[in-house]
Amino acid sequence: MDGVADDLFKALADPTRRHILDELVDRDSQTLFEICARLATKHGLGLSRQAISQHLAVLEAAGLVRSRRQGRYKFHELDTRPLEHIVTRWLRPDSPENTP
Amino acid sequence: MDGVADDLFKALADPTRRHILDELVDRDSQTLFEICARLATKHGLGLSRQAISQHLAVLEAAGLVRSRRQGRYKFHELDTRPLEHIVTRWLRPDSPENTP
Protein backbone atom coordinates (compact mmCIF):
# COMPACT_ATOMS: atom_id res chain seq x y z
CA MET A 1 0.00 0.00 0.00
CA ASP A 2 2.93 2.29 0.54
CA GLY A 3 5.06 0.59 -2.04
CA VAL A 4 3.07 2.25 -4.77
CA ALA A 5 3.62 5.70 -3.33
CA ASP A 6 7.23 4.81 -2.73
CA ASP A 7 8.00 4.46 -6.43
CA LEU A 8 6.04 7.58 -7.14
CA PHE A 9 7.79 9.86 -4.69
CA LYS A 10 11.18 8.40 -5.52
CA ALA A 11 10.50 9.16 -9.14
CA LEU A 12 9.63 12.74 -8.33
CA ALA A 13 12.64 13.20 -6.07
CA ASP A 14 15.09 13.86 -8.88
CA PRO A 15 15.07 17.26 -10.60
CA THR A 16 16.03 15.76 -13.96
CA ARG A 17 13.00 13.49 -13.89
CA ARG A 18 10.81 16.48 -13.05
CA HIS A 19 12.27 18.29 -16.06
CA ILE A 20 11.38 15.28 -18.18
CA LEU A 21 7.82 15.52 -16.96
CA ASP A 22 7.87 19.23 -17.82
CA GLU A 23 8.99 18.36 -21.32
CA LEU A 24 6.26 15.77 -21.75
CA VAL A 25 3.68 18.30 -20.59
CA ASP A 26 4.97 20.74 -23.18
CA ARG A 27 5.01 18.09 -25.90
CA ASP A 28 3.63 14.62 -25.34
CA SER A 29 4.72 11.40 -27.00
CA GLN A 30 8.40 12.05 -27.55
CA THR A 31 11.19 9.62 -28.28
CA LEU A 32 14.26 9.21 -26.13
CA PHE A 33 16.44 11.29 -28.41
CA GLU A 34 13.89 14.07 -28.61
CA ILE A 35 13.73 14.31 -24.85
CA CYS A 36 17.49 14.18 -24.69
CA ALA A 37 17.85 17.03 -27.16
CA ARG A 38 15.19 19.24 -25.60
CA LEU A 39 16.62 18.78 -22.13
CA ALA A 40 19.98 19.87 -23.45
CA THR A 41 18.72 22.96 -25.26
CA LYS A 42 15.88 24.21 -23.09
CA HIS A 43 17.17 23.23 -19.67
CA GLY A 44 20.91 23.20 -20.27
CA LEU A 45 21.30 19.61 -19.13
CA GLY A 46 24.16 17.83 -20.87
CA LEU A 47 23.25 14.28 -19.95
CA SER A 48 24.05 11.10 -21.81
CA ARG A 49 21.42 9.09 -23.59
CA GLN A 50 21.50 6.26 -21.04
CA ALA A 51 21.00 8.65 -18.17
CA ILE A 52 17.70 9.79 -19.65
CA SER A 53 16.82 6.21 -20.49
CA GLN A 54 17.24 5.16 -16.88
CA HIS A 55 15.24 8.15 -15.72
CA LEU A 56 12.45 7.17 -18.07
CA ALA A 57 12.54 3.65 -16.67
CA VAL A 58 12.05 5.04 -13.18
CA LEU A 59 9.20 7.24 -14.33
CA GLU A 60 7.66 4.28 -16.11
CA ALA A 61 7.94 2.13 -12.98
CA ALA A 62 6.14 4.87 -11.09
CA GLY A 63 3.34 4.87 -13.63
CA LEU A 64 3.96 8.45 -14.65
CA VAL A 65 5.14 7.59 -18.15
CA ARG A 66 3.89 4.94 -20.50
CA SER A 67 5.90 3.85 -23.52
CA ARG A 68 4.53 2.90 -26.90
CA ARG A 69 6.74 1.06 -29.35
CA GLN A 70 6.49 1.87 -33.04
CA GLY A 71 9.13 0.44 -35.34
CA ARG A 72 12.53 1.44 -34.04
CA TYR A 73 11.07 4.37 -32.17
CA LYS A 74 9.67 4.31 -28.68
CA PHE A 75 7.34 7.14 -27.80
CA HIS A 76 6.88 8.16 -24.21
CA GLU A 77 3.55 9.46 -23.03
CA LEU A 78 2.79 11.27 -19.82
CA ASP A 79 0.22 9.94 -17.37
CA THR A 80 -0.58 12.35 -14.59
CA ARG A 81 -3.24 10.25 -12.93
CA PRO A 82 -0.94 8.92 -10.20
CA LEU A 83 -0.27 12.51 -9.18
CA GLU A 84 -3.84 13.50 -8.49
CA HIS A 85 -4.56 11.60 -5.31
CA ILE A 86 -1.14 11.49 -3.79
CA VAL A 87 -1.12 14.69 -1.81
CA THR A 88 -4.64 14.40 -0.43
CA ARG A 89 -3.15 11.89 1.99
CA TRP A 90 -2.02 14.77 4.22
CA LEU A 91 -4.42 17.50 3.21
CA ARG A 92 -7.09 17.81 5.86
CA PRO A 93 -10.69 17.59 4.63
CA ASP A 94 -11.38 21.18 5.73
CA SER A 95 -9.80 22.50 2.54
CA PRO A 96 -12.19 24.01 -0.01
CA GLU A 97 -11.46 21.99 -3.12
CA ASN A 98 -11.73 18.19 -3.06
CA THR A 99 -13.20 15.01 -4.42
CA PRO A 100 -14.01 15.24 -8.16
CA MET B 1 12.57 28.37 -8.70
CA ASP B 2 13.19 24.67 -8.66
CA GLY B 3 15.27 24.75 -5.52
CA VAL B 4 12.16 25.17 -3.44
CA ALA B 5 10.51 22.15 -5.01
CA ASP B 6 13.76 20.26 -4.67
CA ASP B 7 13.72 20.33 -0.88
CA LEU B 8 10.06 19.48 -0.91
CA PHE B 9 10.28 16.42 -3.12
CA LYS B 10 13.44 15.22 -1.42
CA ALA B 11 11.63 15.45 1.88
CA LEU B 12 8.75 13.39 0.55
CA ALA B 13 11.04 10.79 -1.00
CA ASP B 14 11.65 8.89 2.23
CA PRO B 15 8.90 6.59 3.54
CA THR B 16 9.82 7.30 7.16
CA ARG B 17 9.29 11.00 6.62
CA ARG B 18 5.92 10.30 5.04
CA HIS B 19 5.01 8.24 8.10
CA ILE B 20 5.97 11.20 10.26
CA LEU B 21 3.62 13.37 8.25
CA ASP B 22 0.92 10.74 8.72
CA GLU B 23 1.47 10.86 12.45
CA LEU B 24 1.26 14.64 12.51
CA VAL B 25 -1.97 14.50 10.56
CA ASP B 26 -3.36 12.07 13.09
CA ARG B 27 -2.16 14.16 16.03
CA ASP B 28 -0.61 17.57 15.52
CA SER B 29 1.99 19.28 17.71
CA GLN B 30 3.96 16.31 19.00
CA THR B 31 7.39 16.20 20.57
CA LEU B 32 10.29 14.21 19.21
CA PHE B 33 9.84 11.39 21.71
CA GLU B 34 6.14 11.16 21.04
CA ILE B 35 6.72 10.80 17.33
CA CYS B 36 9.46 8.29 18.03
CA ALA B 37 7.18 6.18 20.20
CA ARG B 38 4.20 6.30 17.89
CA LEU B 39 6.30 5.36 14.88
CA ALA B 40 7.57 2.35 16.81
CA THR B 41 4.17 1.15 17.97
CA LYS B 42 1.85 2.03 15.11
CA HIS B 43 4.19 1.59 12.18
CA GLY B 44 6.67 -0.92 13.60
CA LEU B 45 9.67 1.31 12.94
CA GLY B 46 12.47 0.77 15.43
CA LEU B 47 14.49 3.86 14.69
CA SER B 48 16.80 5.77 16.98
CA ARG B 49 15.93 9.19 18.35
CA GLN B 50 18.49 10.97 16.17
CA ALA B 51 17.18 9.35 13.05
CA ILE B 52 13.77 10.89 13.64
CA SER B 53 15.40 14.17 14.61
CA GLN B 54 17.25 14.34 11.31
CA HIS B 55 14.10 13.46 9.42
CA LEU B 56 12.29 16.27 11.19
CA ALA B 57 15.09 18.63 10.21
CA VAL B 58 14.60 17.68 6.57
CA LEU B 59 10.86 18.15 6.82
CA GLU B 60 11.41 21.50 8.49
CA ALA B 61 13.80 22.59 5.74
CA ALA B 62 11.11 21.72 3.23
CA GLY B 63 8.60 23.87 5.06
CA LEU B 64 6.34 20.93 5.84
CA VAL B 65 6.94 21.04 9.59
CA ARG B 66 7.40 24.00 11.87
CA SER B 67 8.78 23.61 15.37
CA ARG B 68 7.70 25.51 18.47
CA ARG B 69 9.90 25.52 21.54
CA GLN B 70 8.30 25.41 24.98
CA GLY B 71 10.51 24.75 27.97
CA ARG B 72 12.52 21.63 27.38
CA TYR B 73 9.98 20.36 24.89
CA LYS B 74 9.85 21.08 21.20
CA PHE B 75 6.52 20.60 19.52
CA HIS B 76 6.35 19.90 15.82
CA GLU B 77 3.43 21.16 13.79
CA LEU B 78 2.40 20.12 10.32
CA ASP B 79 2.13 22.65 7.51
CA THR B 80 0.54 21.25 4.38
CA ARG B 81 0.55 24.47 2.39
CA PRO B 82 3.65 23.60 0.38
CA LEU B 83 1.88 20.47 -0.82
CA GLU B 84 -1.08 22.16 -2.39
CA HIS B 85 0.45 23.72 -5.49
CA ILE B 86 3.18 21.27 -6.17
CA VAL B 87 1.42 18.79 -8.38
CA THR B 88 -0.48 21.30 -10.50
CA ARG B 89 2.81 21.84 -12.32
CA TRP B 90 2.12 18.79 -14.47
CA LEU B 91 -1.65 18.57 -14.36
CA ARG B 92 -2.98 19.77 -17.69
CA PRO B 93 -5.40 22.70 -17.66
CA ASP B 94 -8.19 20.58 -19.13
CA SER B 95 -8.95 19.37 -15.62
CA PRO B 96 -12.02 20.91 -13.98
CA GLU B 97 -10.45 22.70 -11.02
CA ASN B 98 -7.61 25.18 -11.64
CA THR B 99 -6.33 28.70 -12.16
CA PRO B 100 -5.85 30.63 -8.93
Next chain:
DNA sequence: ACAACAGGCAAGCCATCACTTGCCTGCAAG
Protein backbone atom coordinates in the same frame (compact mmCIF):
# COMPACT_ATOMS: atom_id res chain seq x y z
C1' DA C 1 23.40 -6.67 -48.01
C1' DC C 2 25.49 -3.12 -45.58
C1' DA C 3 25.63 1.11 -42.97
C1' DA C 4 23.37 4.34 -40.02
C1' DC C 5 20.16 5.00 -36.41
C1' DA C 6 17.09 4.18 -32.01
C1' DG C 7 17.44 1.84 -28.09
C1' DG C 8 18.81 -1.82 -24.39
C1' DC C 9 21.99 -4.38 -21.10
C1' DA C 10 25.49 -4.62 -17.66
C1' DA C 11 29.29 -3.41 -14.90
C1' DG C 12 31.73 0.28 -12.50
C1' DC C 13 32.50 4.94 -10.15
C1' DC C 14 31.38 8.62 -7.23
C1' DA C 15 28.24 11.31 -4.45
C1' DT C 16 24.44 11.51 -1.49
C1' DC C 17 21.65 9.61 2.10
C1' DA C 18 19.88 7.16 6.14
C1' DC C 19 21.26 5.59 10.33
C1' DT C 20 24.23 4.83 14.25
C1' DT C 21 27.37 6.01 18.12
C1' DG C 22 29.25 9.11 21.46
C1' DC C 23 29.33 13.27 23.80
C1' DC C 24 27.49 17.71 25.08
C1' DT C 25 23.66 21.49 26.37
C1' DG C 26 19.36 23.10 28.90
C1' DC C 27 15.44 22.54 31.53
C1' DA C 28 13.02 20.57 35.38
C1' DA C 29 11.86 17.96 39.52
C1' DG C 30 13.73 15.56 43.83
Next chain:
DNA sequence: CTTGCAGGCAAGTGATGGCTTGCCTGTTGT
Protein backbone atom coordinates in the same frame (compact mmCIF):
# COMPACT_ATOMS: atom_id res chain seq x y z
C1' DC D 1 22.66 21.37 44.04
C1' DT D 2 22.27 17.20 41.82
C1' DT D 3 19.85 13.77 39.10
C1' DG D 4 17.23 12.69 35.15
C1' DC D 5 14.89 13.92 30.97
C1' DA D 6 14.29 16.30 26.13
C1' DG D 7 17.00 17.47 22.59
C1' DG D 8 21.28 18.90 19.70
C1' DC D 9 25.97 18.32 17.49
C1' DA D 10 28.97 16.23 15.39
C1' DA D 11 31.87 12.28 12.91
C1' DG D 12 31.70 7.67 10.86
C1' DT D 13 29.64 3.74 8.26
C1' DG D 14 26.81 1.03 4.98
C1' DA D 15 23.78 1.33 1.32
C1' DT D 16 21.35 3.48 -2.38
C1' DG D 17 21.19 6.45 -6.53
C1' DG D 18 22.74 8.93 -10.64
C1' DC D 19 25.83 8.83 -14.32
C1' DT D 20 29.24 7.00 -17.33
C1' DT D 21 31.51 3.65 -20.49
C1' DG D 22 31.43 -0.20 -23.53
C1' DC D 23 29.10 -3.51 -26.10
C1' DC D 24 25.04 -5.67 -28.12
C1' DT D 25 20.10 -6.08 -30.52
C1' DG D 26 16.82 -4.64 -33.83
C1' DT D 27 14.96 -1.45 -37.34
C1' DT D 28 15.28 1.79 -41.39
C1' DG D 29 17.17 3.48 -45.72
C1' DT D 30 20.22 3.38 -49.90
